Amino acid sequence: MKTTRPRSHRLRGFTKILLFLLPSLVLFFGLVVAPILLAFYASVFKWNGMRGLPTDFIGMTNFTRLLADEVFLGDLWRGLLLIIFSVAIQLPLSLGIAMLLNQKIHGRAFFRLLFFAPYVLSEAITAVLFMMILKPTDGLANYILGWFGIDPLDWFADPSTVMMSLFIVMTWKYFGFHMILYIAGRQGIPKELTEAAQIDGATGWKTFRYVTLPLLGPTIRISVFLSVIGAIQLFDLVWIITGGGPSHSSETMAVTMFQFGFKRFQVGYASAISVVMFFISLVFALFYQRYVMRRDLEGASTVLGDQR
Amino acid sequence: MSAIRRRHSPTSGGPLRSLSLHAIVVITALFVGIPLLYGVLGGFKTTRQLSSNPIGLPDPWVPENYTGVLASGSFWRMLWNSTYIATLTTLIVVAVSALAAFVFARFAFRGREALFTMFAAGLMFPFAVAILPLFVLLRMFGLLDNPLGVILPQAAFGMPMTIIILRGFFRAIPGEIEEAAILDGCSSFGFFWRILLPMARPAIATVSVLAVVNSWNQFMLPLVVFSDDSLSTIPLGVQQFQGQYSTDVAKVMAYIVVAMLPALGFYAVAERQLVSGLTAGAVKG
Numbered sequence: 001m002k003t004t005r006p007r008s009h010r011l012r013g014f015t016k017i018l019l020f021l022l023p024s025l026v027l028f029f030g031l032v033v034a035p036i037l038l039a040f041y042a043s044v045f046k047w048n049g050m051r052g053l054p055t056d057f058i059g060m061t062n063f064t065r066l067l068a069d070e071v072f073l074g075d076l077w078r079g080l081l082l083i084i085f086s087v088a089i090q091l092p093l094s095l096g097i098a099m100l101l102n103q104k105i106h107g108r109a110f111f112r113l114l115f116f117a118p119y120v121l122s123e124a125i126t127a128v129l130f131m132m133i134l135k136p137t138d139g140l141a142n143y144i145l146g147w148f149g150i151d152p153l154d155w156f157a158d159p160s161t162v163m164m165s166l167f168i169v170m171t172w173k174y175f176g177f178h179m180i181l182y183i184a185g186r187q188g189i190p191k192e193l194t195e196a197a198q199i200d201g202a203t204g205w206k207t208f209r210y211v212t213l214p215l216l217g218p219t220i221r222i223s224v225f226l227s228v229i230g231a232i233q234l235f236d237l238v239w240i241i242t243g244g245g246p247s248h249s250s251e252t253m254a255v256t257m258f259q260f261g262f263k264r265f266q267v268g269y270a271s272a273i274s275v276v277m278f279f280i281s282l283v284f285a286l287f288y289q290r291y292v293m294r295r296d297l298e299g300a301s302t303v304l305g306d307q308r
Numbered sequence: 309m310s311a312i313r314r315r316h317s318p319t320s321g322g323p324l325r326s327l328s329l330h331a332i333v334v335i336t337a338l339f340v341g342i343p344l345l346y347g348v349l350g351g352f353k354t355t356r357q358l359s360s361n362p363i364g365l366p367d368p369w370v371p372e373n374y375t376g377v378l379a380s381g382s383f384w385r386m387l388w389n390s391t392y393i394a395t396l397t398t399l400i401v402v403a404v405s406a407l408a409a410f411v412f413a414r415f416a417f418r419g420r421e422a423l424f425t426m427f428a429a430g431l432m433f434p435f436a437v438a439i440l441p442l443f444v445l446l447r448m449f450g451l452l453d454n455p456l457g458v459i460l461p462q463a464a465f466g467m468p469m470t471i472i473i474l475r476g477f478f479r480a481i482p483g484e485i486e487e488a489a490i491l492d493g494c495s496s497f498g499f500f501w502r503i504l505l506p507m508a509r510p511a512i513a514t515v516s517v518l519a520v521v522n523s524w525n526q527f528m529l530p531l532v533v534f535s536d537d538s539l540s541t542i543p544l545g546v547q548q549f550q551g552q553y554s555t556d557v558a559k560v561m562a563y564i565v566v567a568m569l570p571a572l573g574f575y576a577v578a579e580r581q582l583v584s585g586l587t588a589g590a591v592k593g
Binding site for chain 2: 013039130135138176232270271285
C-alpha cells in the first residue's frame with residue numbers, strides 16, 4: 001500500500017460524490033444534453049429521420065433555406081407579437097389584479113383560487129374548451145357579442161383574428177400564474193415601507209408608483225422572462241386548436257419544427273429549426289441575465305424572500 | 309370598515325373608487341369563470357340545446373353525456389396511465405434530484421459550481437427544442453410505445469428546477485446537525501436518508517406537487533412517443549376525443565369537464581405546495 005491516507009481519503013470522498021451524482025448525470029446527459037447535441041449534428045444533413053445516423057452532409061443549406069422561408073420568418077414575427085401582447089396586456093392585468101387582491105376585498109381567497117385554477121388545467125383541455133367557446137357561428141363568445149350588437153367573428157378560422165383569439169386563450173390560462181408571482185412579490189415587501197410613504201403624505205397611486213412598483217422589479221423581470229421563454233416554445237395550444245392554420249397564420253417555431261420533423265420527415269431541416277430555437281433561448285437568457293436581471297441575481301432578490 | 313381598509317391598503321380611495329376596483333375583479337372573475345361554467349352546464353345539455361340556449365340552465369338536464377364518459381373503459385384507462393406516469397416520474401425526479409441537491413448543498417469539491425450551473429442552465433431550454441432528437445434517441449433505445457419513454461425524459465427535464473429548490477432547502481439545514489450525526493457514527497448516506505430527507509419534507513412535498521402537475525399536463529412527449537392508443541394519457545385522450553366527436557359539442561364538453569376533475573381536485577388539496585413551488589422556482593431559477 002503506497003497511497004498515503006489523505007489521498008485514499010480524498011479518493012473515497014470523490015467516489016462518494018460520484019455515486020450521489022451518477023443518476024442525475026446519466027439522466028441529464030442522456031436525455032437533455034445528448035438530444036441537443038444530436039439536433040446540432042442532424043441540422044447539417046439532409047435526412048428523412050430513418051434508422052441509423054444521417055449521411056447526406058449538406059453544410060449550412062438547412063439554415064440558409066430556413067432564413068429564406070416565409071413561414072419561418074412569420075414564426076419569428078408571431079412569436080414577437082405574442083411577447084409584446086404578453087408584456088403590454090397580460091402582465092399589467094396580472095399585476096393590477098394582484099394589487100387588488102392584496103387588499104381586503106370580500107372573497108379574495110376565492111378570487112385568487114379561481115384566477116389561478118386555469119393554470120392547473122392542461123393545455124389540451126384549455127384548447128378544446130376554447131375551440132367550443134370561440135366556435136365561428138354559434139359559439140358562446142359570438143352569442144355574448146350579439147348582446148352588444150357586434151357581428152359574429154370567425155375567431156380561429158380567420159387569419160386576421162386567429163392570433164388575437166390565441167392570445168385570449170393564453171391570457172385566460174396564464175395570467176393567474178403571473179398574478180400569483182406578483183402576489184408573492186407584494187407580500188414580500190415590508191409593510192413599514194408603504195406605511196412610511198403614506199405617513200409622508202403619498203397618495204395611493206404615488207405609493208404604488210414610487211414604492212411598490214420599484215420593489216416589485218425583480219418579480220416583474222422574472223415574469224417577463226417566463227413569458228418570453230413560454231412564447232418561444234408555444235406548441236400545445238396552437239397544435240390542438242389550429243395546427244398552425246389557417247394557411248400558417250398562427251404557426252409558431254415549435255409547430256413548424258413539428259410539422260417538418262414528424263409529418264413531412266425532413267428531420268434535418270426540422271433539426272435546424274430546433275437549433276435556432278436553442279440559440280434564441282440561449283442568447284435571450286444570457287442577455288437577459290447579464291443585463292436585465294444582473295442585480296437580482298447578486299443576492300438582492302429579497303423581494304420574494306423565502307416562500308417555503 | 310372603509311376606514312380600516314384605507315389604513316391597510318395604499319391604493320383604496322373613496323367608496324366609488326373601491327366599487328370600480330371591485331368591478332374589475334368581478335369582470336375578471338366572469339372572464340375566468342364563465343368558460344368553466346359553460347363547460348359544466350354544456351355537458352348537461354344536448355348539442356341542439358347548446359346552440360339554441362348557450363348560456364341558460366339546461367332544460368331538460370341531460371346526464372347521459374357525463375354518464376357515458378364515466379362508463380367508458382377508455383377514460384379510466386387513460387386516468388390510470390396518467391396516474392402511473394405522473395407517480396413514477398415524480399418518484400424518479402425527486403429521488404435523483406435529492407441526491408444531487410445533497411451533494412451541491414453539503415459537499416465542497418472543485419467544479420461544483422460549474423456542474424450546478426450546467427444543471428441550472430437546463431431550465432432555460434424549452435422542451436420543444438429537444439423533442440425531435442429525443443424522439444430519435446428514444447427510438448434507438450427502443451423506448452417508443454413504452455411508458456418509460458415518457459417518464460425518463462420528463463424526469464430529466466424536471467431535474468433542474470427540482471435540484472435548485474431542494475439545494476436551497478438543504479443548505480438551510482444547520483451544519484451542527486450533520487456534525488452531530490457524523491459523530492454518532494452516521495454515514496453520509498445515512499445522514500441524507502435518515503435526517504436530511506425527513507427534515508426536508510415540506511420541500512419534498514413542494515417539488516413533488518410540481519412534478520405531478522407538469523407530468524399530468526404534458527402533451528408533446530406522449531404525443532410523439534405513444535402511437536398505441538391503450539397507452540394514451542388524459543391530454544392525448546382529450547385531443548383524440550375532440551377529433552372523433554367534433555360535431556357533438558355537448559359530448560366533448562362533458563368529456564373535458566370530467567377530465568378536468570382530477571387536476572382540480574389535486575389543486576384543491578395541494579394548492580399551497582404548488583404556489584410555493586412555483587414562486588420559489590421562479591425566483592431561484
